[in-house]
Amino acid sequence: MIMKKGDAFSREFVVTEKIYSTFVEAFNDRNPLHSDESFAKQKGFSSVVMHGNILGGFISYFIGECLPLKNVVLHSQEIKYLRPVYLNDKLFFSALVDEVHDSVHTVVFKFVFENMEKVKVAKGKIQIGII
Secondary structure, eight states: OOOOTTOEEEEEEEOOHHHHHHHHHHHOOOOHHHHOHHHHHHTTOSSOBOOHHHHHHHHHHIIIIISSOSOEEEEEEEEEEOSOOBTTOEEEEEEEEEEEEGGGTEEEEEEEEEOTTSOEEEEEEEEEEEO
């Protein structure tokens, strides 16, 4: 297999207005926490909170476009949201190969998203299959 335990990958992402508005348009999730600034502030946030699955989209991009091979399929992903993410946040994504199972052609990554202040906003695991 091309990847081995300990291999590290990183990428920067920015939650742009286009990403946010396209997500809302595609999935019609207009929950007030994600769309109403005064509601979000009443709930203790500094602004509207970005949808958690925007981070899932960044993970999809990482798997599909940033790995050294293209013959992969996403088996599973687990995301734990630790802190809110806001519009125009720059996020630093890092993933580490945690397990490689040659016999069943799978790779497991541990990952983390950090904001510009180096605060973890999300973490989790991804399992891919090599097809």
